[in-house]
Amino acid sequence: MMADLPTGFWSGWVVVLTCVSLATLAWVVLSVYFAPPDKPDAEAHDPVWDGDLREGSSAPPLWWFWMLLGAMVFSLVYLMLYPGLGSFEGLLNWSQGKRLVSSYEIYEESFDARRAEIANLSLAEVQADRALMDTADRIFRRECSACHGVDGRGQANLFPNLLDVDWQWGGSPEQLEQTLRGGRNANMPAWEAIIGEENTVAVANYLLEFDNREHAGRAVYEQSCAACHGVDGAGNVFLGAPNLADNTWLYGGDLDTILVTLREGRQGKMPAFDERRLDAAQLKLIIAKLAR
Ligand code: HEC
Numbered sequence: 001m002m003a004d005l006p007t008g009f010w011s012g013w014v015v016v017l018t019c020v021s022l023a024t025l026a027w028v029v030l031s032v033y034f035a036p037p038d039k040p041d042a043e044a045h046d047p048v049w050d051g052d053l054r055e056g057s058s059a060p061p062l063w064w065f066w067m068l069l070g071a072m073v074f075s076l077v078y079l080m081l082y083p084g085l086g087s088f089e090g091l092l093n094w095s096q097g098k099r100l101v102s103s104y105e106i107y108e109e110s111f112d113a114r115r116a117e118i119a120n121l122s123l124a125e126v127q128a129d130r131a132l133m134d135t136a137d138r139i140f141r142r143e144c145s146a147c148h149g150v151d152g153r154g155q156a157n158l159f160p161n162l163l164d165v166d167w168q169w170g171g172s173p174e175q176l177e178q179t180l181r182g183g184r185n186a187n188m189p190a191w192e193a194i195i196g197e198e199n200t201v202a203v204a205n206y207l208l209e210f211d212n213r214e215h216a217g218r219a220v221y222e223q224s225c226a227a228c229h230g231v232d233g234a235g236n237v238f239l240g241a242p243n244l245a246d247n248t249w250l251y252g253g254d255l256d257t258i259l260v261t262l263r264e265g266r267q268g269k270m271p272a273f274d275e276r277r278l279d280a281a282q283l284k285l286i287i288a289k290l291a292r
């Protein structure tokens with residue numbers, strides 16, 4: 001588009017070029033119709049074709065002239081009103097971009113009312129509405145399924161299952177909102193460097209039989225792990241420390257995986273979804289889908 005030309009120089013150049021070609025065109029038209037009459041001896045030099053066909057210079061019909069004049073006046077008026085002359089925006093200040101923006105604003109407004117309505121519904125009302133829950137599924141597939149899986153059951157022991165009963169960070173609507181809006185950064189330290197290999201193996205084995213309080217690893221657990229995971233192993237939603245006493249695992253509950261967790265630590269990151277990625281209505285729909 002002309003208006004996007006990088007410098008005033010090119011814009012000026014286009015303006016000059018446009019004006020010069022318009023003026024030339026006008027001159028050509030005028031000279032055809034209003035040329036001085038042919039010189040008297042001109043006829044003598046006109047070649048004659050095919051016996052009686054003369055190459056004359058009689059003017060084309062006059063209605064052509066009016067048509068051409070009309071077209072030129074039209075281009076001048078057009079260039080005054082609309083962008084087309086270099087970076088001159090035209091008197092009407094019209095542009096495709098602006099037109100797009102204004103129709104987008106109308107579009108936004110018509111949906112704003114509906115969005116505000118959804119954002120003010122109760123979770124139960126949203127959950128009872130089939131169409132809204134279908135929308136929630138679509139939002140989930142678009143924004144979340146890459147990590148949590150299309151069905152929300154998690155993936156590759158790296159992204160948590162969102163359909164099980166276990167919530168690392170809590171499953172209340174408020175806690176879910178905090179998880180989504182703020183994101184979550186879990187930090188499970190690498191333990192082996194701190195407690196040594198022997199204690200690491202002992203506590204890993206203890207996790208496999210958590211109820212056996214006589215286990216040699218229990219003492220290590222109470223000293224190093226209970227602060228976050230709880231004396232009873234129920235976890236802590238404020239730290240995102242998962243329940244270790246049940247049978248659901250984020251990274252895995254077999255001895256090898258537990259040892260990897262203890263040796264290397266775990267830093268799960270749930271990204272934050274601000275207003276631009278999930279507006280209030282979309283957030284309400286997603287929470288209605290996840291909260292139970
Ligand atoms: C500072 C708090 C903190 C302490 C202390 C702590 N953990 Fe953790 N632990 C976490 C957090 C947070 C996670 C979740 C990590 C994630 O989501 O990426 C976690 C995750 C785990 C997991 C993975 C669970 C799963 O479902 O896959 C195991 C196993 C574990 N911890 C065992 C231990 C053991 C054993 C100790 C003691 C030696 C310990 N933790 C001490 C915070 C802690």
Ligand code: HEC
Binds near residue numbers: 159167179267270286
């Ligand atoms: C880039 C990958 C990624 C995307 C995209 C993502 N998540 Fe997560 N999410 C994670 C990870 C990793 C965790 C685990 C964080 C941890 O270890 O504590 C998580 C944790 C969560 C939790 C906490 C689970 C619990 O047990 O407390 C919820 C709820 C959640 N995600 C919902 C969503 C929703 C809803 C979306 C889409 C709007 C989404 N996530 C998009 C990676 C992702």
